Amino acid sequence: MTTKAAGQPSRRGPYSKSTERRQAILAAAHAVFAAHGYRGGSLQDVADRVGMSQTSLLHYFPSKSDLLLAVLTWRDSITGDGTTPPDPEEKLVDAVIRQARFNEEIPGVIELYTVLCAESVTDRHPGREYFTERFDRLRRSYTRRFKELADEGRLRPGVEPEAAAATLIALWDGIQTQWLLAPESVDMAGCLRGYLELVLLPE
């Protein structure tokens, strides 16, 4: 059964049954961690959604923290966060708004990020390193972007690129939290655009 056979679904490689199973587990874990957080979500919840036993799940991911890190990496690949290099042709405002609207459309993406990010600041949380590095990387990336804009004379005088980078990221995270608690009262894209139009000068 384990030997190769044309047309068999158990063939090796990136499209093997095993890989599909892993994908299904990641999707289920994404939903569970988004709804209950890392500590609040259980492997049993995830296993039930996939339709397998909790012990079978541990065959694919040896521990709960391994599963968490895999989910975080998987999130990056879905959202493009940290994987897609910024398009130098696209304006910063447009790129931010586009990403904000995209995230808004995928259920659970914002919940997962918001919940796990704050949870990660607690003692010995397995996701802490991931978020620390993500913020470092993002701050550097946006700082570079704002410096380029400053060189073009498009940054409002008095605004420091480093501060603008941290501010944009902070605003983005914070407005997502408010949006989760009151989607009707908060205009995520509007707040982001408002800040960027404030900090950037028209061409």
Place this chain on the structure above:
Amino acid sequence: MTTKAAGQPSRRGPYSKSTERRQAILAAAHAVFAAHGYRGGSLQDVADRVGMSQTSLLHYFPSKSDLLLAVLTWRDSITGDGTTPPDPEEKLVDAVIRQARFNEEIPGVIELYTVLCAESVTDRHPGREYFTERFDRLRRSYTRRFKELADEGRLRPGVEPEAAAATLIALWDGIQTQWLLAPESVDMAGCLRGYLELVLLPE
């Protein structure tokens, strides 16, 4: 023993032994929830810090969720969040910076807020209503403040008071998260001041 006696520490009223115990429990619970979150923190942790049994703790707070809500209310009384009416004489920038620096000095205050706020968006979290109402109240309060400034011609043209309110709160929350993960790399007060100086016109 339960009858009144001059000089006895077991007298009734706001300074009774029981009240002191409750205060000690609240302080311990504040530290535990800040370090581990609501779901990650245990009543046993709290009881150990106070030096009592877990069951004795439940004599003061009948359930874990009751304890959480008491801690959140206690936090308000410490920080003045939601209890102290804004001083109309103090400039908005000064008030925000002063509060930010104050929070920074009290260990655990920012952790507690950040962790519980994000955790509260998860399913059936007992703190959810508290945070939803807090955001509603804060947005209304800052919106009013920005409208007053707009009437004085001190709000930069094109900035909407409602958006500025949500943005200021979001920025504040988000920068606290970054600060918790990298205190040396993030200037909380600087980012807040930077935004307010951008959105407000000089007198």
Place this chain on the structure above:
DNA sequence: GTCTATATAGGGATAGAC
């Protein structure tokens, strides 16, 4: 690769003695 059974630990909450 999947399962059952189990080890081991911990959680919140209740009953009732003192």
Place this chain on the structure above:
DNA sequence: GTCTATCCCTATATAGAC
């Protein structure tokens, strides 16, 4: 008001049969 003992539930992880 404080405790011990306990109930009952849930959790992650391991062992081993199939």
